[in-house]
Amino acid sequence: MADSRVQIQTTRFGSLSVPEAACYAFPEGILGFPGLTRYALFDNPGGGPLKWLQCLEDPALAFVCCDPALFVPGYRVAVHREDLQGLSLERVEDGHVLVILVIAKVPSESTANLLGPVVLNVPARLGKQLVLSDSEHSSRHPLFSATKA
Amino acid sequence: MLVLSRQKDESIMIGDGIRITVVDVRGDKVRLGITAPKDVKVFRAELYEEIQRQNREALQPAPEDVDKLKDLLG
Numbered sequence: 641m642a643d644s645r646v647q648i649q650t651t652r653f654g655s656l657s658v659p660e661a662a663c664y665a666f667p668e669g670i671l672g673f674p675g676l677t678r679y680a681l682f683d684n685p686g687g688g689p690l691k692w693l694q695c696l697e698d699p700a701l702a703f704v705c706c707d708p709a710l711f712v713p714g715y716r717v718a719v720h721r722e723d724l725q726g727l728s729l730e731r732v733e734d735g736h737v738l739v740i741l742v743i744a745k746v747p748s749e750s751t752a753n754l755l756g757p758v759v760l761n762v763p764a765r766l767g768k769q770l771v772l773s774d775s776e777h778s779s780r781h782p783l784f785s786a787t788k789a
Numbered sequence: 790m791l792v793l794s795r796q797k798d799e800s801i802m803i804g805d806g807i808r809i810t811v812v813d814v815r816g817d818k819v820r821l822g823i824t825a826p827k828d829v830k831v832f833r834a835e836l837y838e839e840i841q842r843q844n845r846e847a848l849q850p851a852p853e854d855v856d857k858l859k860d861l862l863g
Contacts (some may be wrong), residue, residue: 652852672841688859703847704855710862722827742843743850747858753847756840771840773832779843784861 648680649699652692658682663696664760664767668726671756671769676701679767681738681760691738693758705738705758711783715739717757717770727761727768736760742780751780 644660663680670676670693678696689710695701708715717737719729729735737759739752754777760767793801800810806826813820823831 651849670844671837672844684855684859686856686859688862690855690859690862700849702849703844704850704858725827740844740847741850741858742847743854743858745851745854747854747861750858753840753843755836756843769840769844771830771832771836773836779839783858 646680648694648696650692650694650702651700652694652702653685656682656685656694661765664765666767666769668768670695670703670758671771673701690741693738693740703740704743705740706752708737708739708752708754708757711752712739712754712781715754715777717759718772718775719759719770723759723768723770727759727766728764729759729761729766734761734763736762741783748784750783751778752783753779754781755779 645657646660646663648656648658650656658680662682663678666677666679673695676695676697680694680696682692682694684690684692684704690704690706693703693705724730727735737757739754739757741750741752743750755772755775756769756779757772758767758769795801795811797811797814800808802808807829808824810822811819812822825831
C-alpha cells in the first residue's frame with residue numbers, strides 16, 4: 641500500500657504519477673477556492689527545494705510552496721486547538737508546515753505568505769490553510785532581503 | 790443587508806450558535822465580542838480577503854519564473 645501511486649492531471653506538467661501518500665484532503669479547501677478539497681504535494685520536477693501543491697480536481701489549480709525554514713529561520717505557527725482538531729493532529733511531529741509562494745517576474749522579488757500557512761497532518765493525509773489572526777507575520781514576506789548585493 | 794441598531798452590552802444572534810455582543814463603543818470604534826462554535830471561523834474581513842488575494846496571486850506561476858527562482862536558490 642505504501643507503494644501505491646496515482647495518476648494526476650496537471651496543466652503545468654501534464655499527467656504525473658505521485659505516491660498515494662502524497663495526496664491530501666483539504667476539507668475546507670484553500671481560501672478563495674471553495675469546494676476543491678483534494679491536493680497532491682510533490683517536489684518541483686525541475687529540481688530544487690520548491691514543491692507544488694496541485695489540486696486533483698482542477699489541473700489548472702496549483703501553487704508553489706516550500707518549507708518556511710528555507711527563508712525564515714525560526715518561523716513558528718501558533719496553532720489553535722480547534723485548528724489541530726480540524727486536522728486530527730495529536731502529535732506535533734506529525735505536522736508539516738508549508739508556505740505558499742507568490743513568484744514574481746523578477747524572481748528575487750518573490751514573496752511567501754507567512755500569514756496563511758498550510759499545515760499538513762502527514763500520516764492522516766489531511767491539510768488545512770490556517771489564518772494566523774493573532775500574528776505579526778506578513779502575507780507577502782520577501783524571500784530575499786532587500787539589502788542583498 | 791440586514792441592519793440592526795444595538796447599544797453597548799446588547800447582542801444579536803446568528804442562528805442558534807453565534808452571538809455577537811457590542812462590548813464597547815468609543816468614537817468611531819466598536820468592540821465586538823463573538824461567541825461561536827469552534828468550527829466557525831471568525832476573522833477580521835480584511836485578513837481573510839488578504840489571504841484569498843495572495844492565494845490568487847500565487848496561482849499557477851509561469852514555469853519559467855519558477856525555474857528562475859529555483860536557479861536563484863541554487
